[in-house]
Amino acid sequence: MPAVVLGLEHHLFEEALEIVKEDSGYRNDVEMTEADWRGIVTQYKGIVEVELGRAFPQDVSEQLWDAIRAVFDSWDSDRAKVYRRLNDIPGDWGTAVNVQAMVFGNMGVTSATGVAFTRDPATGEKAYYGEWLVNAQGEDVVAGIRTPQYLTLAARKRAGAKPLSMEEAMPASYGELAAVFELLEKHYSDMQDIEFTVERGKLWMLQTRSGKRTAKAALKMAVDMVEEGLIDETTAIRRVDPMALDQLLHPTLDPKAPRDFLGRGLPASPGAASGTIVLDADTAEKRAELGEAVILVRVETSPEDIHGMHAAKGILTARGGMTSHAAVVARGMGRPCVSGASGLSIDMKTRTLRMGTRELKEGDLITLDGATGEIMAGMVSTVQPELAGDFATLMEWADRYRCMKVRANAETPADCRMAREFGAEGIGLCRTEHMFFEAGRISSVRQMILAQDEAGRRATLEKLLPEQRADFAAIFTVMAGLPVTIRLLDPPLHEFLPNRDAEFAALSDTIGIGVDTLKRRADELHEMNPMLGHRGCRLGITYPEIYEMQARAIFEAACDVAEESGDAPVPEVMIPLVATKKELAILKKLVDETAAKVFAEKCRTLDYLVGTMIELPRAALMAGEIAEEAKFFSFGTNDLTQTTLGVSRDDAARFLNPYVEKGIFLRDPFVSLDIEGVGQLVELAVQRGRATRADIKLGICGEHGGDPASITFCEKIGLDYVSPSPFRVPIARLAAAQAALEK
Structure with a gap:
């Protein structure tokens, strides 16, 4: 108190x-x-x-x-x-208070307290999991004040622990407890997190709730419970948090990698992470905001540490068991956690820690393996996860019930292969500018930009054409007949230009133009507000030869791949940043004419679409008119959010957190779509676009395509597909299934 x-x-x-x-x-x-x-x-x-x-x-x-x-x-x-x-809990929901009589687990050796799960919350195994203490109150178990004992005989034997389990020391109370476990799990059709007390030999149940679990455990439980008849497939789909899948889609420690072993604790939350040591939550949050990977090391955590735990890549505590605060919160957040590392001591005055004979200081690099409880000095290499078993089963069920397709944002063959492995059904956004930044061609791109006239630009574009053609051929080969939406050059030209004297000098030597001339030309291209400047379709209008080269590369690559493999690619050429029907009409004509030329030269034709990215409020408002030219809309919600809110995504981090904290935005609008504002524009564009062209293809390719709440909105307004980054494809598949079931 x-x-x-x-x-x-x-x-x-x-x-x-x-x-x-x-x-x-x-x-x-x-x-x-x-x-x-x-x-x-x-x-x-x-x-x-x-x-x-x-x-x-x-x-x-x-x-x-x-x-x-x-x-x-x-x-x-x-x-x-x-x-x-x-x-994502609204602040106006409020809370409630329960007032109840208290029972005591610290009344001697016939009394005890404990925390238990009806299944293993780390692995999902159908086995009781928990800890208990004789002659103790509940806080003693979860706060790490005393080292708890194992609940079951099997768990004690596996760990080689000496103190008796509850199953051995209090067989009658344990038997009664096990019967309650079965009753509660059957009643709630879910794994339960239970707190109990034994007072002088009498068992009291304090509370039960659906237990937090790792993504791996959530998958296994969902699949197992369907097989056991406790739930059906749709319940299993709804039960797994799509964002929790993120825990399964990232590397784990390479078992063959060398390790500098420091010590061991309890494997409280699976996964692996490397980072620099930080000894308090505020420091963890500050360093993480600067882009540093950190490991939060504490004697024990408390609710006041939650911001630092969220910022950290992993959590290490000196005290506490597998149901301690650190363990439960880390599992819910998907952070690897090693708790109860008894050989760990922390000196907050010197900001150092000791493990056995080794001393480390704040800022030193360590690695945690939450699956084994091992703590290692330095960084340990990782391996990719295998997406099979329960994961594949749940994804199969999700695909059975979802309506929207799921594509991926990718522009390299490696990313495309990864997207296919994760279940992508096409590429929803291939950003061609990323290809231009490659070291081997950036000088040609710069030469093209700095050319004084069209003839100079075309001469350099001829050099870029075979490289662009090879880029697209590689992507079409990997995607094997699936649709690939390719966005023509979008960013302002100055982004490609040198910004250091050494780079200007190197470019001058390469293209034979004086440094002063190059700098003068670069100054001419400088823009006060480049996000709203000479970019997107405006480049195609003023320098049509750029888009002509890209279109030729796309269609030549598509014809070559169709000839070689027999799998005809389905190119979807996307014109970015359109605000008017006339812009799109001019550039669509250029693309169509280029396609016709290539098809005549190659003696074959292929299906293709020309459409646009809706990323300006005017484009959304004029969607009905623009749809007269566009065969598809792809909503670029990153820029649409920027242009609608008048907020720069790159600068927003400086002030968006207070906006979220004060409830001005419920969530960061660049993470989860602003449904009331930006969403209204998207929905309006869908209605007006379909009114003009009933069969228009509609998708979303902004980062919101991997956000479950945004995906729910996309399903509601009838989009055909979403397109997130490759690692978020499984998240989108599950979220789309949940959205379809909800609808």
Whole structure:
């Protein structure tokens, strides 16, 4: 109560308790006598009076109402706001208070307390999982104050632990508990997280809830429960959080890689991460914001650490078990966690830690393996995950129920292969400018941009043509007949130009133009607001030879691949940043004429589409007119969000967090689509586009294509596909299935 209700610092009371234990030679709280506790209570009252300037309240009614008030106040605490922001919980929902009688697990050797899961929350295995302590209260188990014991005999034997399990020490209470486990799981049709107390031999159930689990466990439980008849396929699809799949789509430690072993703790949350050591949550958040991968190392974590835990790549604690705060929160966040590393000691004054004989300082690099509990110095290499088994089963079910297609944003053969492995049904955005930045051709691109006239540009574009053709041929080969949407050159030209004297000098030597002339030309191309400047289709209007070269490369590559493989590619040529029907008409004519020339030269024809990216509010408003020329719309919601809100995505990080915290935006609009504003424009464009052209193909290729909430909106308004980055394809497949079922 003093810390939670009265708002006093927890360490004030912990220090007093530790001094008494140290003076008496006690290691654990349970060794303290009644007299010791009476003395501690007196000390605690004195601390309260010194800190608050008033006595600890003695009236029971006053204590109860103070506790109730504290629960309501906690809804607006900093850690509660962080938790709501991380889990998309509206701040106006409010909270509730339960008042109930208390039972005690610290009434001697016939009493105990514990936390248990009806299945293993880390692996999903159908086996009871949990910890307990004899003669203890619940906080003792989850706070890491005492090292907990294993719940089951099998778990104790696997770990080689000596203290008896509850199954052995209290067989009658354990048998009753196991029966309750089965009853609760059958009733809720889900894995349960249960807290219980045994008071003088009598079992009391304190609470149950659906337990948090890793993505791996969620998959296994969902698939297993369908096979067991507890749930059906649609329930299994709904039960797995699409974003949790992200935990399965990233590398794990390479078992063959050398390791500099430091120590071991409990494997509290699977996965692996390398990062620099940080010793408090605020430092973790600050360093992560600067792009540094960090590992949060604490004696034990508390809810106040949640922002640092979210910022960290992994979490390491000296105390606590596999149901401690650190373990439960890390599993929910998908962070690897090693807890209860008994050989770990932390010195906050010197900002150092020791593991056995090794000393490390804050900023040193370490690696955690949350699957084994191992802690290693330095960085350890990784291997890619295998997407089979339960993952493949759930994806098969998701594909059975979803309506929207899922493509991927990719522009290299490697990314395209990865996208196909993850289940992509085409490429929804191939950004050609990324190809121009390759080291072997950037000088030719610069020469083309800095040319004084069309003849000079065309001469350089001739050099780029075979390279672009090879790019597209490689992508068409990997995608083997699936649709590939290729966006013609989009960014402003100055982005390709040198910005250092050494680069200008090297370019001058390559193309034979003086440095001063090159710099003068570069200054002429400089723009005050390049995002809204000479880019997108405006490049095609002023320098049509650029788009003509790209179109030729696309169609020549498509014809070559069709000839060689028999799988005819399906190119979809996308004109970016269109604001008017006339812009699109001019550039569509250029693409069509180029296609006709290539088909005549190659003596074959191929199906293709010409469409546009809707990324300007005017384009959305004029969608009906633009659809007279466009065979497809691809909503570029990254730029559409920028142009609608008048907010630069690159600069928004400086002020968007306060906007989210103050409820101006429920979520970062560049992460999850602004449904009320930007979404309204998208929906309007869908309606007007389809009114003009009933069979127009509609998709989304902004980063929102991998966000489940945005995908739900896309399903609602009837888009044909979403297109996220390759790693988010499985997330999109599952989210699309959930959206279809919800609809």
